[in-house]
Amino acid sequence: MLYDLARPLLFALSPDSAHELSIWTLKHFAGWMPAAQPLEAQPVEVMGIRFPNRVGLAAGLDKNGEAIDALASFGFGHIEVGSVTPRGQPGNPKPRIFRIPQSEAIINRMGFNNHGVDNLVSHIRTARFKGVLGVNIGKNLDTPIERAVDDYLICLDKVYAHASYVTVNISSPNTKNLRQLQGESELDGLLGQLKARQQQLSDQHGRYVPLTLKIAPDLDDAQITNIADALRRHRIDGVIATNTTLSREAVSGQPNADETGGLSGGPLRHASTAVIAKLAKALAGELPIIGVGGITEGQHAREKLEAGASLVQLYTGFIYHGPSLVRDAVTATRDF
Template identity: 70%
Template sequence: MLYDIARPLLFSLDAETAHELSLASLNLAGRLLPAGKPVTAEPVQAMGITFPNRIGLAAGLDKNGEAIDGLARFGFGFIEIGTITPRPQPGNPRPRMFRLPEVRGIINRMGFNNHGVDALVANVKATKFRGILGINIGKNFDTPIEQAADDYLACLDKVYTLASYVTVNISSPNTKNLRQLQGESELDDLLGRLKARQEQLADRHGRYVPLTLKIAPDLEPAQVINIADALRRHRIDGVIATNTTISRDKVQGVRYAEQQGGLSGAPVFEASTAVVAQLAQTLAGELPIIAAGGVLDGRGAQAKLDAGATLVQLYSGLIYRGPGLVAECVHATADHSDSHRA
């Protein structure tokens, strides 16, 4: 109800300004109010972790981990922060975020704007949150693609002991050449190096932290099969499907549709869900799929599970529906069959 009152004000502001105001408010709420708890549901096992419910926050909303405690009050089963890079970077020039309310979509070309991994680490250490925390890592915009693995390894080293799981983001369309890492040879090299470092860190710290890979919806079926094969070959613990799309098929003629960047929200739902279904068929339950992309109601969350996902993440749906969407999706997916658990 409170969000229904606040939404007209937020939507009267530039999209990124509204985002910053919302994060600042959540930061304040997190510091002043008691710690939040997940919406009650039957726990779900995935990647060796017990998730209190199936619904999580996707990376991108809180890049620096500044509002974790406030976001925890929404009732998520898990929260993912980032994408973070080794060094701070401003991202692309503003304006770089656009709402498409007619189709409940958002276009952004943020460009991994963040305060750097050291700032995120400090924020996580200061939080009251004791739930499941994913940390999403990427590369700096000016790091040559041939040296991208060095950036991912640097971030993994610094966040390893603080994360419940770490996500490797190779699918944002807003960092030049990043999606090139989804290519067969590039991906093989990157995952091989990350898996070796994960094993070293697990030995060093006496704790195994799962790795997930976040992929794009704009993949040909053969590419999805190649990625699934690489995930199995390198024993990666999970996959997030998907990031935003560069396609504009679903938004032709809509204001801002011509803006460059990744499109999220309702227009990406079908393409993202199709990738989930293909991954589920190809992987045959060997590792869990976390579905993200266009979930705006409980039926959408359930559809992701029906396609083969184990967990579901929200982002753009929160902009259009508010925090009540979390409980709606938790309740809609609470009695899902055990057959999709991994």
């Protein structure tokens, strides 16, 4: 496969350069991409949306929605773009992505680098992709945490008409104090305002766009229970579990393990699956879970479904294995 040839070249570059080159290539050569992988249709309805299969692309790879059409050629059942903020921002200084190849892991401290929500919407409008598109929204670095809801509402207003669903990202470890929004009182206020705005936008556009919440893996049982209660109370449509972890226990002593940022990939697998299982128990089927974190082979995707997820997403495993992982994950989740 082409990716098997491209990967050594990409991994010879710094992770920051490899990411930028990959997005540039996908953006400019989308028309030359082969047709989508001929994967057997395995439709499933989640949040009132018909997904052609259970395997999606997680947010973070294509923050600005520049490569939607090319990414669609790999057979994903859905694509999530972002995180996007109201205003463009550069993110943290480079280097800000670090590979840990022996663990098929990555540490990133990118910091919501993006060109702003208007730029993202312009790319979505010109994309040919008509499948399931999620948009992941965040807050600007310089917006005080007590006014974070303003940024989420701005983004929700602007992306609502163009998204299949919208994800509220309150779990990135790379924006100062962002994870405070997972606290009981902060989350209650945030979700209440977002849900009210979702209803207004639904009436305005004559179309209901589901809201999901993306949470961290670094939560104790009481925090998971509180989040589940808030999700039910505010009738949020779904939850994505999980974002990257601050823990380094699984990569201790390995090169780059002490870099600041969120750890993703293989070492996150068990922690994210454990959060899924606890969420599934607390939610008792009242809303669906999208499982993400540490999927590096097809069976890992099935594990997340067995733990209680309805859909899964890939990111770091896709960086290490390319489109073949999409096929393996779709095959492993067949007839679940």
